[in-house]
Amino acid sequence: MGKPKKPRTPLDQLPIEARLKIKKYSSDACNAAIHGQHIPVALGYELTRLSVIRGIRHHHGFAQELRGVTPEFTRALNARDIMSGIIPTISKPDETPYCIWHPDVPDEGALRALVQRYPQMLYHAARACAVAGYIDLYKELDPLPEVHVAEEASYASVERSNKGSQEIYQRTTSQQVKFAIMNDYTRTVDINDPRVAFLNGDTAVFSSLGGGREHVDPKEISYFYREPGDRHYTSNYFNITEDWGIDDHNHEAPDAPESYFPLLYGPLPIDLPPVNKDKLIVMAAYLGDIDRYARLHRPQMVRGEFFCIIRGIYHNSFWAKWWSTQITQDATTRFSEFETKQIQRAINARRIMSDDITWVTAGTPKDLLPMNIWFPGRACAETYERLARIRPGMLRQCLHACIVADYPEMWDKVLLLSSARPANSQTAPAESETQELKLQQLSRVVGPAMWMEAKASHNDHYRRDIAAAVPDKLESVEREFSYVSRSLFLMTSKEWYFPRSDRTHRWVDRNDPVHVALRDQGEHDGVSVRIPSLDFAIFARDAVGVDHDIWRNEKDGRLELDEVYDLLEEAEASHRSVAQS
Structure with missing residues (x-):
């Protein structure tokens, strides 16, 4: 007989340390934790632990047995005690909570x-004063003018008409020099080395913490683009409550009290007003505005930022040069390996279009060689020839570029660079032989995108060569057009250079005109980004007027092109009627 099996210990009777290793997702267990009812049995998933932390912060007395188990649990318990008026014993630096003002202000x-017991928490207390408007206590604490405290006070004074917060804001911003002592991205406070700073929208203000995202099974989470639009928490840039806003349902935090719109076309003030600067970051990247981007960007990218960085590199050589000094060879906390290589490839594309191929060698990694080397700029013909000589594997791209730029002589020359003719041949090839060698080479690289470009060209030289190179395959090349939507090139260069205006992309939003439309396939080496309606909205918004009654009747604050013109015609008719009477 075999040795009898030792009875298993029920999971809920295992030590907490053992339960921290058990990965099992339960929606009911997470909800129970969020509502401060029960600690989940399995705590191996970060998501489950985040649910517990949220429950601790919102329900005093919950999960006391987790004190000392991990620094994260202990910080949450200490924060909850402080918010409930209890001063805990903080024995280690990593047990000091960062946010002690949400969901409740002490x-x-x-x-x-x-502060009397823990002087190093002076600025935590000052921040809480800014949220609640404790002006007398703030004066008593007498902190240095700190920008996070000021931004917190700014929002509270506008959103909740808090006079105490308004006075704290004015006391801070009236100082000639302000400091950054807190850091909401890293949840650190540096009293010993304050940094001179200004209000720059880098504060996770109290109202922004009111949003929440429903938890989902960790196996369903996509990490590929790490976008805030994904279903989970990994992409947020602020986590001062250390629960990533996990909740049992989705709910949005209120919008910033002021519109970022005027800052799109005006200079940035020294101190940013209470706006959400994410769209300003996106536009700076889209346009390749180095000064704005260097000031505004966050440690983690916001939604759409990566795509706009790529677009900006293609369209702005200064932006490309600057990024060549910023990007490293390795993945960082800000960029994945995929994103890092995509940025490097975009820089290389811009360099080719600027006629610089000094960086290209026979050993340049293939994944750093761009596909699009002709939009939005066309290189000199000689650049494409030299590139094809150094890297014969880029023959297809160089030929495509010759069609776009209409370099028929260089098209012929490039095709003959790697012909099968022996290099030591002493006699010049006959014209018929040259044509044959050229067509043989062309037959190896022609594809749907090149054929589509050739047919769109006003010069039929390329179309005739392709037709002669693959006379029996043209039908199959045409049939492959059904797969072009899956390939890198969706349109001819003519459509990129001269895009048509589309009335469906003409609307105006009162407060949020920047809408980033993303595709993971397109003209910027596999990336496509559009900001439809913005150029129309820039002018039409003021033509309508931000205080017009029409905005009150529009649920989403949006007017289509026809609605804008109908509204303006009605206003003009009304003015004429008044003038005639």
Whole structure:
């Protein structure tokens, strides 16, 4: 007989340390934790632990047995105690909570006692004063003018008409020099080395913490683009409550009290007003505005930013040069390996279009060689020839570029670079032989995109050569057009250079005109990004007027092109009627 099996210990009776290794997702268990009812049995998933942290922060007395188990749990328990007026014993630096003002702000007595016991938490208390408007306590604490405290006070004074917060804001911003002592991205406070700073929209203000995202099975989460639009928490740039906003349902935080719109076409003030600067970051990247981007960008990318960086590199050589000094060879906390290589490839494309191929060698990694080397700029004919000589594997791209730029002589020359004719041949080839060698080479690289470009060209030289090179395959090349939507090149270069205006892309939103339309296939080496309607909205918004009654009747604050003109015609008719009477 075999040795009897030792009875298994029920999971809920295992030590907490053992349960931290058990990965099992349960929607009911996460909900119970969020509502402060039960600690899940399996705590191996970060998502489950985040649910517990959210429950701790919102329900005093919950999960006390987790104190000391991990620094994250202990910080959450200490934060909850402080918000409930209890000053905890903080024995280690990594047990000091960062946010002690959400979901509840401690009373003044608790904050005063906190600073007396832990002087290093002076700016935590000052931040709580800014949220609640404790102006007298703020004066008593007498902190340096700190930009996160000021931004917190700015939002509270506008959103909740808090006079105490308004006074804190004015006291801070009236100082000639302000400092960054807190850091909402890293959840750190550096009292010993304050950095001179200005208000730059880098604060996770109290109202922004009111949003939440429904938890989902960790196996369903996509990490590919790490976009905030994905279903989960990994892409947020702020996590001062350390729960990534996990909740049992989705709900949005309120919008920033002021519109970012005027800052799109005006100079940035020294201190940013209470706006969400994400769209300003996106536009700076889209246009390749180095000064704006260097000031505004966050440690992690916002939605659409990566695509706009690529687009900006293709369209702005200065932006490309700057990025060549910023990007490293390795993946970073800001960019994945895929994103890093995509940026490097875009830089190389811009360099080719600027007639610089000094960086290209026979050993340049293939995944750093771009596909699109002719839009939005066309290189000199000689550049494409030299490139094809150095890297014969780029023959297809060089030929495509010759069609776009209409370099028929270089088209012929490039095709003969790698012909099968022996290099030591002493006699010049006959014209018929030259044509044959050229067509043989062309037959190896022709594809749907090149054929489509050739047919769109006003010069039929390329179309005739392709037809002669693959006379029996033209039908199959045509049939492959059904797969062009899956390939890199969806349109001819003519459509890229001269895009048609589309009335469906003409609308105006009162407060949020920047809408980034993304595709993972397109003209910028596999990336396509559009910001439809913006150029129309820039003018039409003011033509309608931001205070017009029409905005109150529009649920989403959007007017289509026809609605804008109908509205303006009605206004003009009304003015004429008044003038005639």
